[in-house]
Amino acid sequence: TAKRKPLIAGNWKLHNNHLEAIALVQKMAFALNEADFDAADIAVLPPFTALRSVQTLVEGDKLQIAYGAQDISQHDRGAYTGEVSGPMLAKLGCSYVLAGHSERREYHHEDDAVVNAKVRAAFANDITPILCLGEGLEVRRAGRQVEHTLAQLEGALKGVTEEQVRRLVIAYEPVWAIGTGEVATPEDAQEVCAALRGRIGELYSSETAEQVRILYGGSVKSGNVAAIMAKEDVDGALVGGASLKADEFVSLVRAGT
Numbered sequence: 001t002a003k004r005k006p007l008i009a010g011n012w013k014l015h016n017n018h019l020e021a022i023a024l025v026q027k028m029a030f031a032l033n034e035a036d037f038d039a040a041d042i043a044v045l046p047p048f049t050a051l052r053s054v055q056t057l058v059e060g061d062k063l064q065i066a067y068g069a070q071d072i073s074q075h076d077r078g079a080y081t082g083e084v085s086g087p088m089l090a091k092l093g094c095s096y097v098l099a100g101h102s103e104r105r106e107y108h109h110e111d112d113a114v115v116n117a118k119v120r121a122a123f124a125n126d127i128t129p130i131l132c133l134g135e136g137l138e139v140r141r142a143g144r145q146v147e148h149t150l151a152q153l154e155g156a157l158k159g160v161t162e163e164q165v166r167r168l169v170i171a172y173e174p175v176w177a178i179g180t181g182e183v184a185t186p187e188d189a190q191e192v193c194a195a196l197r198g199r200i201g202e203l204y205s206s207e208t209a210e211q212v213r214i215l216y217g218g219s220v221k222s223g224n225v226a227a228i229m230a231k232e233d234v235d236g237a238l239v240g241g242a243s244l245k246a247d248e249f250v251s252l253v254r255a256g257t
């Protein structure tokens with residue numbers, strides 16, 4: 001993993017209003033030091049309503065915490081009530097946006113075509129998509145996790161150029177491990193992350209595949225992150241629950257890097 005700087009991103013989901021967000025980011029910033037930022041890129045993904053506050057906190061300060069959104073409209077503008085667009089997120093200084101999180105796929109019926117449109121909207125607006133992929137329990141039990149996740153990858157990357165893919169971040173998140181306390185073994189994570197990198201090599205080039213950061217997500221904590229991130233093709237973590245407490249998140253960053 002020496003070639004790729006690790007990324008550790010906290011997905012806050014539906015937690016923290018803008019005032020709570022300020023308090024949490026301040027606590028994190030106070031606890032993190034230069035060595036932490038040398039070791040990893042560190043990002044938070046708050047709800048839309050907190051992005052402006054986080055931007056104000058981070059800009060003009062030495063804080064190197066990056067931030068992004070949890071969703072993006074596939075449209076840049078228009079009659080799409082309730083949506084938030086790529087240009088709006090770019091204007092707020094977002095570096096990242098999640099695309100295809102399993103909770104969006106499940107509760108908002110986002111299929112591979114929608115996820116593909118969102119990945120392309122992110123790239124078109126110079127925001128790095130964190131493309132979330134992963135199998136459910138049935139698929140895992142049938143031993144079909146690799147083929148399932150590779151199919152999701154191919155669906156999400158239609159029309160995406162090699163130049164764009166070099167900046168892509170992928171998060172392998174087995175659905176059965178998200179928010180359940182059930183963590184994949186380091187070997188489970190490595191198996192699928194390596195397969196994902198291999199397929200990017202086939203679709204684009206091995207040089208590009210070596211540059212793509214592939215994270216693991218699913219009940220990652222300070223106590224289990226080290227063994228997972230030690231795996232060759234795992235370049236970081238997407239963290240839900242354990243990103244909501246500053247102390248735990250900072251411990252996790254240090255344990256993982």
Ligand code: PEP
Nearest residue numbers: 178179217218219240241
């Ligand atoms: C997530 O939402 O991406 C996630 C991995 O959640 P948790 O860490 O809580 O399982």
